[in-house]
Amino acid sequence: MNDDDPVLDDPVGRSLAGRHAALARRLGRAATYLDEVASFSAVSTDPDARDWADLAALLGPGAFADLFSCPAVPPSDWEPVFTLEGRQMIWSGGERPDGAGSEPGTGVVELGAESVPEMLDLVRRTEPGPFRPRTHELGTYLGVRVDGALVAMAGERLRPPGWTEISAVCTAPEARGRGHAARLVDALVARVLTRGERPFLHVAEANTGAIALYERLGFKARRPVTFRGFRTP
Template sequence: MTDLDRPVWATLAHAPQLAEGGELAKRYRRDVNMFASARDDSDESTAALAGLLHPGDTVYVLQVPVIRIPSGLTLAREAQGVQMVATHSIDAEDGPDGIVVLGDAEAAEMLALATLTEPGPFLERTHTMGRFIGVRIDGRLAAMAGERMRFPGFTEVSGVCTHPDFRGRGLARRLSSVVANNIQQRGDQAFLHAWTSNRAAITLYEKLGFEFRTDVRVAVLKRQP
C-alpha cells in the first residue's frame, strides 16, 4: 500500500491547515473540499470518520481499497474511477490566449465555472488547495485547471474544466499540460483521477503522457439530518 492508494489521507496528514479531525480520520475544512478519509479500514478509524460528519453532512471518500461504510452513515452514491500518473516529461503547451494565475479575486468565477461543468467537488475555498491557472476569452473565464491533493513526491492535477461556450479549442489539454509541467519542475510526480466512464478525458490525459495506474473507488457518504 502506498500513499497513492489513499491520497486523501496522505494529503490531509501533511496539510493540517486544510484539515479537520484527528489521528484516525480527517476531512477537509468544510469550505475547502468535501473529501474525507479514514487512516485505514479498522473499526476504530471508520468510526472516527463517521464522527466527523454532522447531521445532514456529506463527504466523498476516494481510495483504492474497498470502502467500508461506517455505522451511522449511508451510501448516497458510488462510482468507479481511474488513477493515472505522468510517466515522462510533459511539455507545457503554448497558445494564443494568455494564461493567468487564479486566486482569491477570482474565487467566485472559479466556483461558478466548476458548478456549471462539474469537474469534481469544488467549493468556495477549493482554489486554496494549490496553484490554479485559467484562460480568459473576451473577459470571461473560459477554462481552468489546478492542483488538489498533494503529499511528498506527488501532486494531483485537478479542477480541469472548460465553459461550454469555449469547448473544442484544446483549452483543457493546454492548461493540464502547464499544470503538470509545473508540478514536474518542482520535482513532484503528477497524477490525476478521472471517472472510468469519461473516455474523452482519459484519452486526453493518455496523449499528454499519463498512464493508468489503478482503479479507484469513490463513495459519497451521508449522515441523515
C-alpha cells in the same frame, strides 16, 4: 519515482496528514478538510470501529462523508449516497510536456481568491467535480480568459508526498474544441515537474473523452478506483 508508490493508494489521507494539514480537521485517526475547502474525508488504512465513530463525530450526524477512493466500507448504519467507477492516472510522458508553461501569449493565467466567483460559476456550468469557495487554496489554479471572461481552468488538488493531483479541468461549452484544457494541463504538469514532483489525476471511467485527452498528454492508467460517498448515522 515508483509507479507503485503506496502513497497513491491513500491520496486523501496522506495529503491531510502532510501538505494540507493546515486545511484539515482531525479526531483520532480520522480527518477531513475544512468545509469550505473540500468534501473529502479519510480514516486509517485499516479502520476499526473507533475510527468510523471518530469520523462520524468529526462530520456530525446526518452529514455527507466523501470517502473518495478509500477501499474500506463504513458500518452498515452509514447510508450510501453514491458510487462511481473511475481510474487513477499518472504522468509518464518524460521530463517536460511539449506545451509547458503559462508564458505571455499562451492565454494561460494564474487564478487567485479574486477569481473565486468566476471559478464557482464555471464549475456550476461544467460540473468537473467538487469545488468549494476555498478549494483554490489546495494549490495553483490556472485559467484561460477570452475577452476578460474565464472560459477554462484547471488546478492542483490532492498533494501526497512526491505527487500533485491535477483536477477541476473544465471548459465552458462555448469555448470547447480550442485546446484550452490541453494547454492548462500541460502548464500544470510543467510546474509540478519543476518542483521535482510527479503529476497524477483521477477521472470517471465513463468519461472516455477525458481519458483519451489525458493519454495524449502523457498520462497512463495506474489502477481502477471506486469513489464512494455516505451519510453518517
